Amino acid sequence: MEPLTWFGAYATGFGSLLAIAITIAVICGLCAMLLSLTSSSTSGSFSLFNGIAVVVLMIVGFSYVYATVTGGAGGGLDSGSLGKILALLLGLALFAAMLGYFMNTFFDDPAATMGYVFVLALKVIGLLVAAWLVWTLLFAGAGFRDYVAGLDPDTMPDAETLAAEKRIAVMQGRGIIASIFMRFMPVWTSLALLFTVSMFYKRKLGLYGKLYDNIIGMIGFGLVMFWVFTAFYSGFFEMIATHGALDQASGMKNKLPGTPLRGAEAHEYPFYLLGGDNLARDVFSRMVMGSGIVILIAPLATLFAFMVGITLGLPAGYFSGPALNSVKSYGAIATAAVFAVIVVYTLATSGFMNALIFATVLGIMFALLFKTTLDTALSFLANLILAFPVILLFYLLVTPEIVKTGLPQYMAVVLFAFPMIFVGVLLHSRLRTQPAKNKLWLSVWLIPMFLLYMSTINTAGSKIDFWPLDFFDIPGGILVVFVSVVFVNSPTVFRIVRGLALDINSRDYVAAAQTRGEGPWYIMLWEILPNARGPLIVDFCLRIGYTTILLGTLGFFGLGLPPESPDWGSTINDGRKLLMIYPHPALPPAFALLSLVLGLNLLADGLREESLKD
Amino acid sequence: MGLFILRRLGVMLLTALCLTFVVFFLTNLYPNLEKLAKTQGNFRMSDEQVESYLGSRGYLQPLPRKYAEWLGLAPGYVSKDTEGNTVGRCIRSGVEPDKAPTRCGILQGDWGFSTVFKDNVSSIIATRLGLTAKLMLFVMLLMVPSALIIGVLAGMREGSRTDRTLSTLSIATTATPEYVSGVIFIALLASSRFGVSPMLAEAGLIEGKTLFKGTATSAMESANFQNFFLPVLTISLYGMGYIARMTRASMAEVMTAQYIRTARLKGVSFRNIVMKHALRNALIAPFTVIMLQIPWLLNGVVIVETLFNYKGFGWTLVQAAGNNDIELLLGVSVVSVFVVLITQLLSDIGYVFLNPRIRIS
Numbered sequence: 001m002e003p004l005t006w007f008g009a010y011a012t013g014f015g016s017l018l019a020i021a022i023t024i025a026v027i028c029g030l031c032a033m034l035l036s037l038t039s040s041s042t043s044g045s046f047s048l049f050n051g052i053a054v055v056v057l058m059i060v061g062f063s064y065v066y067a068t069v070t071g072g073a074g075g076g077l078d079s080g081s082l083g084k085i086l087a088l089l090l091g092l093a094l095f096a097a098m099l100g101y102f103m104n105t106f107f108d109d110p111a112a113t114m115g116y117v118f119v120l121a122l123k124v125i126g127l128l129v130a131a132w133l134v135w136t137l138l139f140a141g142a143g144f145r146d147y148v149a150g151l152d153p154d155t156m157p158d159a160e161t162l163a164a165e166k167r168i169a170v171m172q173g174r175g176i177i178a179s180i181f182m183r184f185m186p187v188w189t190s191l192a193l194l195f196t197v198s199m200f201y202k203r204k205l206g207l208y209g210k211l212y213d214n215i216i217g218m219i220g221f222g223l224v225m226f227w228v229f230t231a232f233y234s235g236f237f238e239m240i241a242t243h244g245a246l247d248q249a250s251g252m253k254n255k256l257p258g259t260p261l262r263g264a265e266a267h268e269y270p271f272y273l274l275g276g277d278n279l280a281r282d283v284f285s286r287m288v289m290g291s292g293i294v295i296l297i298a299p300l301a302t303l304f305a306f307m308v309g310i311t312l313g314l315p316a317g318y319f320s321g322p323a324l325n326s327v328k329s330y331g332a333i334a335t336a337a338v339f340a341v342i343v344v345y346t347l348a349t350s351g352f353m354n355a356l357i358f359a360t361v362l363g364i365m366f367a368l369l370f371k372t373t374l375d376t377a378l379s380f381l382a383n384l385i386l387a388f389p390v391i392l393l394f395y396l397l398v399t400p401e402i403v404k405t406g407l408p409q410y411m412a413v414v415l416f417a418f419p420m421i422f423v424g425v426l427l428h429s430r431l432r433t434q435p436a437k438n439k440l441w442l443s444v445w446l447i448p449m450f451l452l453y454m455s456t457i458n459t460a461g462s463k464i465d466f467w468p469l470d471f472f473d474i475p476g477g478i479l480v481v482f483v484s485v486v487f488v489n490s491p492t493v494f495r496i497v498r499g500l501a502l503d504i505n506s507r508d509y510v511a512a513a514q515t516r517g518e519g520p521w522y523i524m525l526w527e528i529l530p531n532a533r534g535p536l537i538v539d540f541c542l543r544i545g546y547t548t549i550l551l552g553t554l555g556f557f558g559l560g561l562p563p564e565s566p567d568w569g570s571t572i573n574d575g576r577k578l579l580m581i582y583p584h585p586a587l588p589p590a591f592a593l594l595s596l597v598l599g600l601n602l603l604a605d606g607l608r609e610e611s612l613k614d
Numbered sequence: 615m616g617l618f619i620l621r622r623l624g625v626m627l628l629t630a631l632c633l634t635f636v637v638f639f640l641t642n643l644y645p646n647l648e649k650l651a652k653t654q655g656n657f658r659m660s661d662e663q664v665e666s667y668l669g670s671r672g673y674l675q676p677l678p679r680k681y682a683e684w685l686g687l688a689p690g691y692v693s694k695d696t697e698g699n700t701v702g703r704c705i706r707s708g709v710e711p712d713k714a715p716t717r718c719g720i721l722q723g724d725w726g727f728s729t730v731f732k733d734n735v736s737s738i739i740a741t742r743l744g745l746t747a748k749l750m751l752f753v754m755l756l757m758v759p760s761a762l763i764i765g766v767l768a769g770m771r772e773g774s775r776t777d778r779t780l781s782t783l784s785i786a787t788t789a790t791p792e793y794v795s796g797v798i799f800i801a802l803l804a805s806s807r808f809g810v811s812p813m814l815a816e817a818g819l820i821e822g823k824t825l826f827k828g829t830a831t832s833a834m835e836s837a838n839f840q841n842f843f844l845p846v847l848t849i850s851l852y853g854m855g856y857i858a859r860m861t862r863a864s865m866a867e868v869m870t871a872q873y874i875r876t877a878r879l880k881g882v883s884f885r886n887i888v889m890k891h892a893l894r895n896a897l898i899a900p901f902t903v904i905m906l907q908i909p910w911l912l913n914g915v916v917i918v919e920t921l922f923n924y925k926g927f928g929w930t931l932v933q934a935a936g937n938n939d940i941e942l943l944l945g946v947s948v949v950s951v952f953v954v955l956i957t958q959l960l961s962d963i964g965y966v967f968l969n970p971r972i973r974i975s
Contacts, residue, residue: 033776033779058759115775216782351676353676353678353679354676354677354678357678380625380629383629384629384632384633386954387629387633387909387951387954387955388633388947388950388951389909389912389913389916389931389947389950389954390913391913391916391917391928391931391932392637392931392935392943392946392947392950395931395932395935395936396637396640396641396935397640399646401643401645401646401648401649401938402640402643402645402646404645405643405644405645407640407643545789549791552791552793552794553791553793553917556793556917556920557920557932569793572793572794572797575797576793576797576800576921579797579800579801579805579828580800580804580805580806580807580824580828581805581807583797583800583801583805583808583809586797586801587797587798587801590793590794590797590798591794591798593791593794594789594790594794597789597790597791598785598786598789598790600789601785601788601789602782602785605781605785
């Protein structure tokens, strides 16, 4: 069986047209850029020359600095290549002068003209690609129809064989890219539906609707939703991936994209669309399956980090007095209780001397809390975590040895409690004056959350294993990854929330609420927080992207998730060992990660622009 | 000002103490020590053997005591080995037990002994840090000017097509972590079978098989364009976008200031407005960002050094952490913590010097 080509049977005609369009686009785009960079006045020729000369001279200068600093061993440019570069520069100058003269004679504003042609060429490229795709999808089976028509009726194979042959022939007509496009069909349909409906009702949808006025934001949202839908369909319906994430096929080790699967059964997909990796698994399917892990963990971890950051950042920005003002306050009693638990725990596990030292240190800290503000204390802690290089922290927290000590679970106990605290305080501060309603809402929210919390932290056969109602166990690898990502992200969120709270503190509506006699938590959660939502939403998008990068980093160093897991970081790590000989296993997950993070950043940018407009 | 710096130094010291204690605590958890014993001794040790191995080297003392030994506040651990020789923390091979100092810690200038590299931590860190400094120097040389140029070009005409293009470009670079861009660069430029190199080699434009080298190991002795450019580019790209965006924001803000309008109305040419009036004030904010970017670069350095096999500081961190080399890891974290805190301090001080409107009281 022939392997698939990238562009299918109809590539040649479109290919040459596309090449022409791309060439025009690149040349005009560069010209327009250089012309508009320097000055779009009529002296276009020298501007163009200036632009090119500055770039070339920068490169030459850089290589010279390079050569002098490194000692010159093969570093800088020898006189021969310098001569070549200068000659090239001269040639370019001549060309630029001629081009500029030519353009100035014919156009009033060369930069604008070039820009216009550039945009036109881009549109032509888009049209060509679309036309190629439609053409290929429509006529992919044409060759096979001719073949069947030319068959001798006597030696005609049976219908089953014909169907199988047709399937393969159609795929070969499509090529790799169009086949991948077809695999993503459910995603395209959902995206089209989502965008049409949202465009139709965009005036009624608030900030989300405004996103559709912003082309950058729309592209970003499209990229993000693409991966969300991909994760959804591949995770719940097993739709997009062609093979299993762990299926190995004989003879497919390190095979190039489009290689046919040897001895494929009728129900199996007959090709490895993006090739096989070093364990003969399908790269395309692993990339698709990997999206599920990222789409599940990254937003959730960011949400938890926001809960932690908000719950700690608001009081840090709001309260200005000492952290603990009297020994009898709730805060003081709670802190003392936490410290006492730590001391008792140390006493039980590592002896009297350690406990004594811990008790002294914690006692001093407790005394200090009556002197310093909550802000100082929490900011010191946040800066402490931020001063750690992230990767060192990961190496210290995310190893099988640390999982064995139960440390991630203890951290989960603390970090996962924050959503409960947040929701509890949120509801209680609002409904304090209506006890009946308060009790109802608190129980409706907190009981399920508590059950979830307990079954999350309670895992059979680990350090925390006492709770009878354990509905599910999170695998140690995922829990430790989740906890450490939340841990790394929360100090930054804390700092942002604290800054926003400090800023909003001086507004009139806060003063009004204080005069009304509202409690501090009501003011923080129902006055300050809603008014800080704009920057927080934007940062939430950015932070999901950053969390995705962190997850990838963890995978890249082979930490946390099991090595056979299809998440993008681990796959890149797998692929990089043979990168120079077989780049194809590492590139698809790399581009997938890039597109998701890029989408989130563009989305954040669009949201920021739109929220600043009103 | 002097008081401010002193207070910051005090906080810095406290932070460093807390952080090293955290590192110390995590590396001294029993499963980690067990791993250390098994990698140093042999992998088939029984539990009792592990215990006696750790006990004879003083690893099973109480944690604060060990930390004090590392700091040099408490005398180093001493015991007899099976042959009756005196061994201890401060007694290195080739030194007589009587002549060895009783205390050996940070305060005595002794950073300990690396169990992976079998060498003094201070000398390992010094050489590795030198290699990373070389990498960082070139990253700065490439990243800072290009980021500033991109930012200024984008910010001088806010909302123009140039601005939109360059802004989107800088968003794209911040969205590309080092392990993604590095992998793409290697596949595209340093692979002898795919990407640009085979085409160029066929056309006779390059001498070797590939345009760039995919490993930077040879750059440790003699760095040249071929083996050093890709790692430098990979690190700088990720940081570049952020600095460029900050510069753009700052430039755009300055361009709307009153004095720029005055200059325009006086008839000063656009180029002169940008070069003489706007640029100086617009570059204050990026300065802080550049200084604060250095700790982030440290992260990139770890990834890139691992990816390109350049045996610098980041590579050492990975080796130390992967093998639970306690004292090396502590040294590494002290250095990185000080890098972070000193850059913060410098950015604060520099900001005051650059912007006379700010006073520190």
